[in-house]
Structures are given as structure tokens and as C-alpha cells.
Amino acid sequence: MSISVRHPIFGEGELLGSRWNGEELLVKFENNLRLWIHESELTRRERISLRSVHSISEDTHKCRRIIEAFRLGIVPHFAIDQYTFGRSRETSKFEEGLDELEIAGGSVLIVEGAYGAGKSHFLDYTYNLALKRGFVVAQAQLDPFEISPYRPMNIYREFMRSLRYCNGDRECGVRDLLKHAANVELAQDHEFLAPALSLVRKNLEDELLWLWIEGDTIPRWYLNDKHFRLRAPIMLDHSTAANNYCYILSGLAFFARTLGFKGLVLFVDEAEIAFRQWYSWSLAKGLNFLVGLILTSLNRVNPTPRITKDLSTGLYVEELEGMKLIYNGVKRHRTPYVYRIPSGIFLVIATTPLHACSSHDLLRCVDERSRLILSELDEHALEVMFSQLVAAYTHAYPGFQISHMSFEDAFSHAMERRAEGIRFFIKASVEALDIQRHSLSSTASSPMK
Template identity: 35%
Template sequence: MQYVEHPRYGRGVVIESRYNGLELRIKFEDGITRWIRREFVRFLSKAPVLEKCKRAKLTMPAGKFRAVGIIEALRMGVVPLGQIEEFTVGREDELGRIKDWLDNPQAGTLQIVGEYGTGKTHLLNCIYLLALREGWAVSYVELDHMENPPYRPRSVYGSIINSFRFGEKGEGDFRKFLQKIAMNKNTHEILEHPLLGKILRKIREDEVDEDDWEWIEGKLSKRYQKYNHSTSASIYCNILSGIGWAAKKLGLKGFLVLFDEAENVDLVQYRNQFKKGWNFLSGLVLLSNNTKSLLWEDILYTSSGYIGEETRLQYYGFRTDIRFAWRIPSNLKLVFAFTPGDLVNEPPFDSVERVELEHLRAHHFNELLEKIKTIYKEAYDFEVANEELRKFEFPPHTRSFIKACVEAMDILRLGGTR
């Protein structure tokens, strides 16, 4: 069994490979299975995925090797994380607004709204890199209606923790973060946290084991109580509140969580699943907005469960002593990427700042094309003439456009016809 680690998705196990080992199908700790290019993961054990023949030492210059790797990613419509900013065009105004929002301690949640193909995921990746450089702890979560739906708070929390990174290059993970917190003299107050506290005390006393780690990371444990119900949003919001508080005490600016495909909250089989998912997202938004009633509101028992009198949020009935917030301010910021629809106008999202994305214009696509041409020339020593490229029709959506550009250049280089 081959274990690997991805800079965003964390650790996982290789299930199979394709394209002569170029891509690996990996089941990550958040429960989601993804196809990932081999060079984007780090192998954690010595057992190889494939038997490989001995080959001559690579003599390709480093710059050329880098360029070939970029082109191979672009061929699939994917911009490598290291080149995200280089391939960001036409978003100066949006990035300026996002930077202002990130610097505003009073602003908790931001929406990025755009049609498919406008570059929402690309922009989230820009924010991810920017926030790490600016001194935030950052998590990136893909909401999936099948494998990671919002009505399963434990699953979403696990994805947040699994992708948790801090440090300018994202070198620190959640375990390293908790170890730093446990040993920091300025964070003793968090030892009182009803859930994080017991793990931090074990870390201090050097008694923490793998079962302890897995429980606080959102995995099921035989030793600890399982908060696996759809109503457990208050439990996980409380933990995230503690993480945000601790991040600030550690010298970070706070804790930023990026949610992609947020519209998947509405892709459910039963209406009750939507209500539970919306309850979780609403709790997160109110927490990021530092809603003080999350600390003290009365909890009423109703036919719908345990409901907060002020916020109308549903609490976890088995632990009503654990509120949605542990401390205010929470030092938590959220970014949700939505496609246009009714959800973005529903409370509490109707009152948060919104950045709307339009499709890139023709001159932006031309700028992208020139960047791809430059890297393609470095990779294959082949310069593409603009008059030749004009013979091709390129789709108006960013990802499809990038793939089509590389395919057109391949055709011209290899002497084919369009």
C-alpha cells in the first residue's frame, strides 16, 4: 500500500494509476477520491507504485523541464499552484477588493459569485497563496454533494483540518499547529476549551497518541464520543472558533477557510438535508461575523430540535453546553464560491460582501495565449505564429481555452491539421 501527501488535500492512499503512472487515483483522508498528477504528491513510504526500469540520468535543463511540466498541466486545463499568479489576468480589481477585505478585521465572510468557467476556483487559489504569504492559517475545501456535503458537518470539518496549512509556503500542518499552541505560554487559556483542551494537555504531557490525533482531526474514534450527526454543526463551529483564537495568539493574522462549489448545499435528496447543511454554513457565517449572541443565547427545545432563540440555529442536542462560538472575536474568515442563484440572496449570505466575476474579455484571452506561447517555446523549442493560431476556434471559457491553446500548438508542432 502506497501512502502519499498532497500540499492541499493532505495524506492519502494510492488506489490505481493511469497513463503509465503519470496520474494516480488517490483516496484522501477527507474521504474523497481524486486523480492527481504524480509530480504533485510526495511519497511517504518506500514501496513504489509501479515497477520502474532503470533509466539514464535526466539531462534536460531545469528550465526546460519546468516548462514541460507546466504545459502538461495546462494540457488538462489545470494551472499548477506555483504558476497561479503568473496565469492570473484581468482580475486586478477583484484582487484589490479581496485584499482590502482580508485586511478588514470587521469583515468575516466574502462571496465570489460567477458562472461556470469564469475562474472562481482559480481566484480561490490566488487567495490561498496570498493569505499564506500575508500570515494567515488557511484551509481549502471542495464541497461535494456526494462525498463532502454540508449536511455532514464532521466530513466538512475533517476536510478543513486535513487541508489546514500555515507558514509562508504552507509548510505547517494542523498537527504542527497544535503542537506549537500546546507549548506556547500565551495560549494557556485554550486549555479550557471543551474539546481542543484535552488534546492540547496530552500534547503538553507527551501523552498524545494516534487515536487522539485522528479524533480531533474529525475521524471516527473508538475512544472518544462520535459527533457524527447532521446536527453537530455547533460542535465543529466551536472547535473552529478555538482554532481561530489560537491562531491569533500564535502570531498569525487568523484562520481563513475557502469553500469551493458552495452551491452544492442545494444538491440534496431530501429537504431536511438542505436545512442541516444550511444550518452549518449559516453558523459559520455568523461565527466569522463575530455574532455575540452565539456565546449566550437561550436554547429552546422545539419540535425541530434545540434552537437558538436569537440566531435560530439548530444546536447539537446531546451537548447543548457547547455553543457555536467559544470566543468572540473568532478571528475566522470565510470565502464561499457560488454560481449565481437564489442561495446567494438568502440570509445570512444576503448581507455579506460579494465579488461578482464576469467572463474574461478578448484581450485577456490574448494575454493568456501569449503566456502559454512563451512557456511552450521554452518547453519544446517551437515558436507558434499568431497567424497560424487564428485558424483555430477557441472556446470562451478559461479552462477550455487553455486546453485548446495547448492542443492547437501541439497540432502545429507535430505537423497535423486542425
């Protein structure tokens, strides 16, 4: 019995066969043209598919989500712990930073690696690790446009949106932290957070107040409304406002430590964006924010700074360790970089390898102990990773089996991309398994004569 189908361009046709598990169908059209067409483009009275309609198990669905992420060379967040291999040295270095935060009240770790080396994956893994160990965590991924280093307000907003900590078996955010802080009457002298906490304490907070705390732009009249008596400073969207946002972040870290948490861990990904700016002013302001955040985390900024006006640039600056830290130009809002010493912040920055010519100020802020260069995974770690990937693939596509010879061939194919980085190794692994699966499927279901 023949099956008639219709294509929006080629018209009516007769179905002859299929390949790739029914994803492509061979159709003979009325003009005798024979074409392989994706099944989604063909209809009869209803959408056609030669694959039997059946529900897949939860385990199969989860594994397919993992494989689809692997096609892009990334690991999904829910599988980070399961798919982290060969990073014991790097993890130990990160844990040393956590210990230093607990003992000394601040630390910095700069993670360096080429594109595709696994920097973002390592940050995701350590983010989960810090969360499990009782730290408050937040992360920001920089980009050349909105979340650029010379726009400190936008980076602060990303930190607030991603801030998490564990309270029992529940994950909480910045609003929960501030409600907790309001209940114990912390930080009466914090210029930004104290006015807001006084309203939270009286149950007078509303959504606009929370948006203001989280760094969103809100109407200025709201801040001056006598009904709320907030009278809070403006969250300045200025490139020179790095001092304000380091000050607020160190205030949140103080809350966290006072409330019994071990400190605030901040993750900054794609930090190399700071060195790739079109204009000299955006480069200078972006580096200033990163340098200020580093020095704040290392407790090397002054809680009572001596600020002067630089006549050559017109900026308000503080001379510190041979560098000039920039402060915003609005005197009323000219806070120090740190709320209290110690800052309570562990800053983790991921970037491509730093070079003295482009990242001079950053390198002056840290010593070799604060730098971590991601090592290339050895062949054993890659083979373990590939075996885990194959296991997920066979769960994602029930019925697919791979022989020892095919396993070795696929692994060899993936190893050819090893030099390009872990991301390309993962993508090549999935490609090799796809070839195996589709070639078997094509052999098993050749076109009908």
C-alpha cells in the same frame, strides 16, 4: 534496413514510418494490413520508439507539467501566481476582507461565477496570498457524497488536513499550531481542545490523539482511557453537529490570533452542492452548516445561546435573526457556535450564482458588500494569458516554433470558446497549439515509401 515489430493482436510487422514525433508508427503486418499504431503497443526485443532517448531539462519538465494541466483547463498549484490575469478588482475585494479580519475580527466573502469562470483558480490564488500575508489558511472542496455540507465532520476534517501557516521559510500544519498553543497554555476552557492540549503539554500525545483532533474516526475506548485522562467529548458525525465544528474552528482561530498570526481564513469551494440535495433534510442541514459558519465568521452568533426544542421537527434550535440555527441533540456536547467573540475567521465561499429561490437563508446572512461576482476577462487579459501559454508550450516542446500568422489563428480558435468560460478557453488554446505542432511534425516526417 527494415525494422521488425510485433503487436499483441496483429502479430509481426515491418515498420514503414512515423508521425506526431514518433508517437504513432505506420506498420505493414504479415497479412498486408497497414495501420497507424501507437508506439507503446509495439515491441521488438524491447519497447520501440523512434524518438531519441535523451533527458529533458528541469525547465522543460516543469513546462510540460503546466501544459498537461492546461489540457484539463486548470492551472497547477505551483504556477498559480504566474498564470493569474485580469483579477485586480477581485483581488482588491479579497484583500479588503483580510483587512476587515485584522480590524474587526471576522469577515465573509461569497465568490460567484458560472462553471468554468475561474472560481477555483481564484480561491487557489487568494489562498497563497493569505498564506504569504501571515494568515493561517485552510480549504475544503465540497462534493455530493463524502464532503457534503450536511456532513460537517467531514468538512472539518478537510479543513484540518489542509490547514497551513508559514513559520519563517517553513510551512506548518495543525499539529504544529496546537503544539505551539500548548506551550503557552492557551484555552483552558475549550471543551474539545483543552483536554487534548493538556496531554500535548505533558508530551503524552500519540497518533490517535492527533487523528481525533483532525476529525478522523477513532475507537471510543481511547477517549475514556484513564491512562490518558482525556475524557474529551465525541467528535459527532451527525448532520446536526454544525455547532461543534464551528466552535472548534473558532477556537483554532483564537489560538492563531493569540499566537501572533492575523487570523484564520477558510476557503469553501463548490458550495452550490448545498442546494442540490436529494432530500429536504439534507438540504436543511447543509444550509444550516453554511449559515452557521457565516454567522460565526461575522460575529453574529451568541456565545451563550438560548436553545429550545422545536416541537414541529424535534430539533434543538436557537432563534437568531429570524432563522433557526440547529444544535446537536447530545446535551453534553451542545457547545455554542463560537468559542469567543470575535471569531477571528474570514470565510470565503465559491459558488455558482446565488438565486433567491434556492439560497434564501444564505442571502439573508450577507449584504452586497460580501458578494463578489467574477467578471469575464477582457480580450487584452486573454491575449496576455495566451502569450504566456505559448511561451510555456515552446519551452515544453523544444524545437516547436509558431509564426505570427499561426499565433493569430490559434488565438482566434481559442476565442471561439471564450463564452463558455476561462477553462474552455485554456483547453482550446492547448488544442490549437497541439494541432500546429502535430501538423508540422506530420509534414516533416511523412511515411516512407
